[in-house]
Amino acid sequence: MSQPVSPIREPLITGHKTYHDITEDLVSPTEKTTVSWALATMAAALMLGYGVFCLIWTFWVGIGSWNVNRTIGWGYDITNFVWWIGIGHAGTLISAILLLFRQKWRTGVNRAAEAMTIFAVMCAGLFPATHTGRPWFDFFMFPYPNTRGPLWVNFNSPLLWDLFAISTYFTVSLLFWYTGLVPDLATVRDRAKGLRRKIYAFFAMGWTGSAKHWQRFESLSLILAGLATPLVLSVHTIVSYDFATSVLPGWHTTIFPPYFVAGAIFSGFAMVQTLMTITRKLLKLEDYITIAHIESMNKVILLTGWIVGTAYLTELFIAWYSGYIYEMFAFYNRVFGPYYWAYIGMMGCNVLSPNIFWVKKFRRNVTITFFMSIFVNIGMWFERFVIIVTTLARDYLPSSWSYYWPSWVEIGIYLGTFGLFFTLYLIFVKVAPVVAVAEVKAILKTAGDQYVGVEAAKKAEATAH
């Protein structure tokens, strides 16, 4: 050990891994099929199937099979859309912004987070596409040259901005994810035989690991990170415009963009936590996704939770301060109205519960982290529900006030998106290393426990003596 060893810096890879160990540990799950994996995939596919059935039902019968009504035109559909989009924020944030900030701990979780992003965006995209009354005419949303005048789309509409924002985000995230996968796919290829080898060879795009490849890989990663960083902020900003540009009290607020972005990161990190705590356990990746990783993410959750909480309180204050009766009533209604339970759920899960992470012990506790991550996502779901449904339920004219509760079809479609998400995620863990092999190897010498941390320091000392 010639280099100096920091006793303070916590190792990000434990278990005295060698490069070969890392390859073995991370690639082997793609090479064997376990019963639990098969069962989980089947369950997920079943849920997906039910969702597909509910969608077909919707197409056949009409949006009337949902319980949205003349007052509350959006219910589960857009709530779930915004929720999934929010979840889809963590991946790119981890990959892009943390890459730019040179945060090494990202390497343990970025692959899974990026995959999660892509699948979450797919789940999210499903809702705007299918919530329309005539989904077979969704292509009207695209500004394609046509013989109707030509008739263009309405560039004033936030829904159109959404379409562009989300499709851009999806494309860039996909590219980023795939770029990162290439060296690992090559690793898998090198270990594989027969047809499997051919398939991986195709997707590895002839990666040989030459210095030139690595150089290009690094530059591309940086470029994509640069591209993706503003997207992280823009996507949810634009989603928030769906509400912020309207005239409804409770929607029409300038606070929405930062509030939505913070909320998205909040929920995205929570979802990463949920997935990672399960994945590391099932795939025995505790050495790569360490308590240090979990703690870092919990810190982000604590921070964004506070941002979101501040936003909630600011909203209440501004409503009172405005002196405008409709604005005031909108917030009275949120807190005390018929959907008071959603508000309590939102406040409880998003503002109160993350405070548990002030305590280091809890931050580093996997069980608590797991339950907290679920709480946060429930809270964030409530937040979207509160913003969308509660606001619509009671707006300007009391004559039109109404109440909304989802129908079995809406619940089914929501379950279906979980099915889609987990099906894709499970396929993903089966076909690609769930932790970025190459990137973990890259930090082994600077973050492996034989090189950094208390133990390594002791060892280094001992050797020096």
Added chain:
Amino acid sequence: MENKTKKNHTWIGVDQLNKGAEFQEAVEREFQDVPLADNVEKLATNRRDFLKYLGFSLGAATVAASCDIPVKRAIPYVVKPDEIVPGVATYYASSFVNGGDYCAVLVKTREGRPIKIEGNSLSSVTGGGTSARAQAVVLSLYDTNRFPGPGKMENGRFTQTSWAEVDKAVKGSLSANSRVAILTSTVLSPTAKKVLEEFKAAYPDTKVVTYDPVSASALLQANEECFGQRVVPNYRFDRADVIVSFAADFLGTWISPVEYARQYAANRKIEDVHKAKMSRHYQVEAAMTLTGSNADHRVLVKPSEQGAAIAALYNEIARKAGKPTVSAPRVNDKAAALLKQAAEDLWANRGKSLVVCGTNNKGEQVLVNAINDMLGNYGQTISFANPSLQRQGNDPDVQQLIKDMNSGSVDAVFVWGANPAYELPNAEAFAEAFKKVKLKVSFSGMPNETTALCDYVAPTHHLLESWGDAEPKRGMYSLIQPTIAPLFDTRQAEETLLRWAESPNLNIEAEQPYYEYLKAAWERDMFPRQTKYATFQNFWDMSLHDGVFELEEQEPSVAFAGDVQAAAAKITKPANSELEIQFVETVHIGNGQYTDNPWLMEMPDPINRCVWDNYLMVPVVFDGHRHFDCDGPFAGFNQEEFYGYADQAEIEIAGRKAVVPVVRQFGQMRGTVGLALGYGRTVAGKAGVNVGVNANPWLTIDADGNTQYFNTDVKVLGKAGKYEMASVQYHHTMGVTGKLEGSDEVINVDEQAVTTIKEGYQGALVDRTIIRRANLPELDKFVEELKEERREAEHLNQQTLYPYEEYKEKYYSQGHHWGMHIDLNACIGCGACEVACMAENNVPVVGKYEVFRHHEMTWLRIDRYFYGDYENPNVVYQPMMCQHCDNAPCENVCPVSATNHSSEGLNQMAYNRCIGTRYCANNCPYKVRRFNWLDYTTADLFPINENEVNGEAIYADNLVRMVLNPDVTVRERGVMEKCSFCVQRIQEGKLTAKREGRKLEDHDVKTACQTACPTGAITFGDTNNEKSAVRKQYESELNYIVLEEIGVRPSVQYKARVTNKVEELG
């Protein structure tokens, strides 16, 4: 140069290099036109290609042909009738008559199909107004449940036969001395009365028994006693400055509501704020009626207390007039105080006041006549010139008939325009007695409870297929003419009777025998009574063209000759029971005469805003803090109303149990409940069967034989489960007030309760800029405040990035700019406009379950808000439709520009472009956009997903589809729709003006709601035209814009609601 060019010369081919003459020529010509034919040989298809193309086209054709596209044939006329021009509507003057319900109308037909009812402004009775019932009549024409022809009934089952067979059977069982009873509801037709006379001549032992589904029998009896005339006098609400109504719902259902509403509104509209004058209206009632909701003061009395209330008023007036008082039971103190004030007002306005009474108690009616007499109202606000004939029924007669049938002294009963087996209070007794009659025939065109008991059905034409006349008021005649050939094998009841009577006056060889008969009758009876036209043909043509023929009568002198003391002895005595029930006739479905009509079933009740059901209206009580509950035995009911659920109550009335859903009703007197008549039909068209509860068996009959519309023996047995409440508006108010518990402080309950989780009354903050209202004495102050507020709103609206003024100057002030004005003081909430809008714009009916889910499609709704004392609030109605905002929030959020703004200020919908994101509906502050949630109109791709309405996919039938307005697109599932300001009418008006080479004027364009309104509350027109009526209306200082401060720039202005309350009375 040459050299240089040469040096750098590049060449494409040898030709260019050589620069031959041919090449030079080619370069010069640039565009070569080589004849394609020269190359044909090269392009010629070879055998293989030919076979390929053949194979492909064969395959493609096979695939295409296998898609079965149904053939729809359009068969042109061989000889086109002159009056039918495809695409151009033809209007026929006619009359809407159903029993005593009357309205002079114009029937709009397109390509020979009646599709819309308009008011006939030439009628001095209805003055161009209509009612919801009249508007809906076109749909009942295309009812698939109508009898297809004459038939024999066996155990309630219909078997179609021929007319010859029915005629033979009926005539076979009749002989000259047969004892025949013809049971009718009010017959307005003078010619039909002659037909009955002729029938009587042929069968001398014939009795005509008349009753009304909702009776005014006592009123007629009282007028006969007091003035010797068995008529409803000619009331003049427009001349009355003080109106006291004892349970007479004269704006909604009583006698002639369209006529009365017009008169009433005439004296309620405020033209000049500074010289404002309007009538003061007291309504004495228990259940809130449409009329009561419009009153300045409601005096709450129990149904059994009405007599005492009338006597109390009588005594007050008698004291002032120096006449003897009558002894009567005391009315409750609150009511007594209000009645004292009413008496003051009445006395101060002698000769300019009016007291009307809707109870069916002869004694009470005599007392009311006496009050009017003491006030000197006869000859002023009440007249016997042109009295109304719209109620002619006599309840004791029908009771006598039941006795006669039981005793076997009736051989045959013909039921015409009535449904006694449902409508009568003792319908079961009627049915029993009816069975004993040998020959029972109904002329009903629709199956009902009575036809089920008959031996034969001889269905009459629908009104729109009939010839006829009507005399709604004496001397005021109007004609009914057919607007379509009979759709089924029906025959007009008059003709049937004449045939059975073998009348010599009926020419059965004629193409339209009854038409000839009617014409002859008019030539004989009407023609001589006028001098304007020299020949009968002229007179007939003009009468038919105008639809009305009116003869003004001289004011007769009448003297009151009623026995007041005897009358006072007859009045209803207050009951001691804890709970009383009032049975009310609804504006839309009467006593079941209209339950077959889906438009009317889906029209929300103006007061409780429920559809497709009768709900038990239960009073609310306030706990003095923040909680409302139902009164007394209903405590704890309907706590989840705003979640869309009502509780059902099991009630027992006079020993008969039923389960009814409950609705909390502001303004319902404590200790009373209300229930609508007309529901719970067991045999009817599909729309009406088994909807709600039949209240008729609970009606009672008083000593005079008159039907009483209340019951004092009511028990509540308890809750009986939840009910999906099909209500379009819950009880959110505009600020009801109540006394704070333990103090005398009056608090605004809405504001008090707004911070209460779950348990609180779910009210609104009340300073909403939606409804503006004032009381007459403080009108000037109100106007100043309104001006200030509007200035403030405009100031806010100016703070924008977008140069609205510039747009206005550049676009909106050019050409037409359509706008609407609605006078909330003239709007009585009757709902005629709602049904008219459905008819005009092909708005689908969605049914009870869909309304429960808030999927109703009405483009125009009438919002109802309560304000004032929670126990006895005032009501304001607000017709709400698309406001056609110039800065429309819906337009900029549509991703595909399916909704956009026209250069004439219209907010348009391009249905074909709409993909249904519903963003526009969310962003509409007025929530007027309607989405086609399901396949309501059978207009989408999938064949078996239609929405069913009471078990019937109504629009799936081609007969029903004939009612659709061909000028308005039928919307597919998944698209958004909303009020278009009747753009099809605007377009038609513009074309008319253009064709006639003139500027467009007001009369060219009138929206459907505007023409339907009986009170003229709605004005529509071009706001850029300085001479337009709407422009004139826009000048009123009482005008405001709903939610003006949010800057959406609507094109609809409302005129504030003004009441004329005595302030001390609160």
